[in-house]
Amino acid sequence: MKNEKLNNIAITGGGTGGHLKIAKVIKDELNKRGIKPIYIGSTSGADMEWFENDEGFSAKYFLDSSGVVNKKGLSKITALSNILKNSFEAKKILKKHNIKKVFSVGGYSAAPASFASLGFCKLYIHEQNAHIGSLNKILKPFSKRFFNTFFYNDPYPIEDIFFKTARIRKEIKTIIFLGGSQGALQINNLALEVAKELNKKDIKIIHQTGKKDYKRVKEFYEKEKIDANVFDFDKNLAVKIASSDLAISRAGASTLFELTANKLPAIFIPYPYAAGDHQYYNAKWLADKNAAIVKRNVEKKEFFKILNNINIEVLSKNLDKIKLQNGVEKIVDEMLRN
Numbered sequence: 001m002k003n004e005k006l007n008n009i010a011i012t013g014g015g016t017g018g019h020l021k022i023a024k025v026i027k028d029e030l031n032k033r034g035i036k037p038i039y040i041g042s043t044s045g046a047d048m049e050w051f052e053n054d055e056g057f058s059a060k061y062f063l064d065s066s067g068v069v070n071k072k073g074l075s076k077i078t079a080l081s082n083i084l085k086n087s088f089e090a091k092k093i094l095k096k097h098n099i100k101k102v103f104s105v106g107g108y109s110a111a112p113a114s115f116a117s118l119g120f121c122k123l124y125i126h127e128q129n130a131h132i133g134s135l136n137k138i139l140k141p142f143s144k145r146f147f148n149t150f151f152y153n154d155p156y157p158i159e160d161i162f163f164k165t166a167r168i169r170k171e172i173k174t175i176i177f178l179g180g181s182q183g184a185l186q187i188n189n190l191a192l193e194v195a196k197e198l199n200k201k202d203i204k205i206i207h208q209t210g211k212k213d214y215k216r217v218k219e220f221y222e223k224e225k226i227d228a229n230v231f232d233f234d235k236n237l238a239v240k241i242a243s244s245d246l247a248i249s250r251a252g253a254s255t256l257f258e259l260t261a262n263k264l265p266a267i268f269i270p271y272p273y274a275a276g277d278h279q280y281y282n283a284k285w286l287a288d289k290n291a292a293i294v295k296r297n298v299e300k301k302e303f304f305k306i307l308n309n310i311n312i313e314v315l316s317k318n319l320d321k322i323k324l325q326n327g328v329e330k331i332v333d334e335m336l337r338n
C-alpha cells in the first residue's frame with residue numbers, strides 16, 4: 001500500500017450487516033487509494049465477525065457499547081453512562097491515531113467515536129434509511145456532511161460487482177428469497193409455503209435463511225425433495241443475486257440498493273418493527289417509481305397472483321433509470337476533499 005502512513009481516518013458503527021456493509025465498502029475504497037483507516041465498533045452485534053481479521057484497517061477497536069433506544073429507567077441510565085465511558089475511551093483512540101476525520105455508518109456501535117469526534121475532528125455520517133435514526137438525529141447538526149439517498153439524493157455506496165453483473169430481467173427462471181443480514185422468519189415461511197408450486201413450475205429457488213432458521217428450512221427442502229440453493233449467510237451473495245430474476249426480500253437499505261444496481265426486481269416485505277417503519281419507506285421510494293412491489297404481508301394465494309401478473313421487464317427497466325453508479329467514489333472523494 002502506497003500511503004501506509006495516511007491512517008488519520010476512523011470508520012465507526014455497525015451492529016447489523018446493513019451498517020457494516022457501508023463500513024466495508026468505504027474501507028475498500030480508501031484502501032484502493034492507499035489509505036488504511038482505523039475501525040471503532042462494538043463487542044456486541046456482528047462487528048467483530050465482519051472486521052476482527054480484516055487487514056484493510058490499520059487498527060481495530062471493539063468497545064462494549066450497547067443500544068439505548070428501547071431501554072427504560074435504570075437500564076437506560078446504565079446504557080447512557082456506558083456511552084459516556086466509551087466516548088472517553090474512543091477519544092483516547094482518536095488522539096492516539098491522530099484522527100482527523102470520523103466516518104460514521106450509524107447504529108449504537110457508532111455512538112462513542114461519533115461523540116468523541118465532537119470538537120476534536122470532522123464527523124461524516126452515512127444514514128442508510130428513509131428515516132433518520134435517533135443517534136444520527138442528535139449528531140446531524142454537528143456533522144461536516146450527512147449523506148442520505150432518500151432525502152438528499154446523495155449517492156449510496158454499493159459494491160461494483162452489482163453494477164458489473166446487472167441485466168434487464170425478462171423471464172422468471174430463478175427466485176431468490178432474502179431475509180436481510182439476519183434472515184427473516186416471515187420470508188422463510190412464505191418460501192416454504194410456495195416452494196412446491198415453484199418447483200412444479202420449474203422455477204429455481206435460492207434461499208438465504210439467516211443463522212437461526214437454517215436447519216428447519218434446509219430440512220424442509222430435503223424432506224420435500226426440492227432442489228433449492230439454501231444457505232444462512234453468504235459473503236458472495238452478489239453472484240446469487242445476479243443469477244436471479246426476482247427477489248422476495250426484506251427492505252434493508254443496502255440490500256435494496258444492491259438489487260437496484262443489479263436491476264433485479266423485488267417484492268419487498270419490510271421488517272414491520274424497524275425504527276420509524278423505515279423499511280417500508282425504503283421500499284415505497286422504489287415502488288413510487290414503479291420499480292418494485294411492496295407488501296406488508298403476502299400469503300400463498302396472493303403470491304401466485306402477483307407472480308402471474310408481475311411485469312419484471314418493466315420493473316427492471318425502471319430500476320435501470322435510477323442512477324447509482326460510483327457512489328462509493330463520490331462519497332470518499334467528498335470526505336477526502338473537505
Ligand SMILES: CC(=O)N[C@H]1[C@@H](OP(=O)(O)OP(=O)(O)OC[C@H]2O[C@@H](n3ccc(=O)[nH]c3=O)[C@H](O)[C@@H]2O)O[C@H](CO)[C@@H](O)[C@@H]1O
Pocket residue numbers: 016017018019021128129179180181182208232233234235236237250251252253254255256258271274275278279
Ligand atoms: C432488522 C433491521 O433493523 N434491519 C436494518 C439493517 O438491515 P440488514 O442488516 O438486514 O441490512 P441490509 O438489508 O441493509 O443489508 C444487508 C447486507 O448484508 C449483505 N448480505 C446479506 C445476506 C447474505 O447472505 N450475505 C450478505 O452479504 C447484503 O448484501 C447487504 O449488503 O440495516 C439496514 C441498513 O441500516 C436497515 O435498512 C435495516 O432496516
